[in-house]
Amino acid sequence: xxxxxxxxxxxxxxxxxxxxxxxxxxxxxxxxxxxxxxxxxxxxxxxxxxxxxxxxxxxxxxxxxxxxxxxxxxxxxxxxxxxxxxxxxxxxxxxxxxxxxxxxxxxxxxxxxxxxxxxxxxxxxxxxxxxxxxxxxxxxxxxxxxxxxxxxxxxxxxxxxxx
Numbered sequence: 467x468x469x470x471x472x473x474x475x476x477x478x479x480x481x482x483x484x485x486x487x488x489x490x491x492x493x494x495x496x497x498x499x500x501x502x503x504x505x506x507x508x509x510x511x512x513x514x515x516x517x518x519x520x521x522x523x524x525x526x527x528x529x530x531x532x533x534x535x536x537x538x539x540x541x542x543x544x545x546x547x548x549x550x551x552x553x554x555x556x557x558x559x560x561x562x563x564x565x566x567x568x569x570x571x572x573x574x575x576x577x578x579x580x581x582x583x584x585x586x587x588x589x590x591x592x593x594x595x596x597x598x599x600x601x602x603x604x605x606x607x608x609x610x611x612x613x614x615x616x617x618x619x620x621x622x623x624x625x626x627x628x629x
Contacts, residue, residue, distance in 0.1 A: 473533060475513055475516045477511065478493070481531070481536075483507070484518065485520065486502060486504050486615050486618065488504045488505070488611075489504025490502070490503060498510065499521070504615075505615075507520055507609075508520070508521050508522045515530070517529065517530045518531070523609060524607075551607070555603075555604065559597050559600055560593075562593075563592045564589070566592045570584070571585070
């Protein structure tokens with residue numbers, strides 16, 4: 467990194483939002499906090515460590531400013547929690563779909579049908595529905611920038627289309 471292009475985190479400047487990556491964060495008057503003009507999240511500033519932390523979310527995400535861009539700061543427990551979430555996500559996606567498929571295999575229809583069996587089709591629908599549900603939960607929990615930006619754009623288009 468070129469030292470001449472680096473700028474320290476300060477309450478006097480605007481920075482790109484680390485959450486949505488669409489807006490900019492600016493200082494809130496009389497506080498040591500920033501707010502994004504796009505996603506409306508509030509971030510507490512730790513100027514000594516060059517970090518911001520989301521304060522209006524159940525997930526205490528923290529980013530560090532390296533002078534040019536944000537880097538996610540992960541704690542020791544974050545790795546354990548991420549592994550637990552991955553295991554739970556796989557269980558939530560695979561177990562229901564495999565139970566539906568297994569019941570169709572163990573108890574086939576009395577009259578054979580041509581094409582894709584109903585139980586297999588139902589298992590695919592179950593897998594897709596549970597995958598969608600898990601992706602939505604992960605997007606909400608981790609505040610994934612692409613998900614947040616899409617959510618905000620959809621909400622804004624709803625409000626702008628109202629009479």
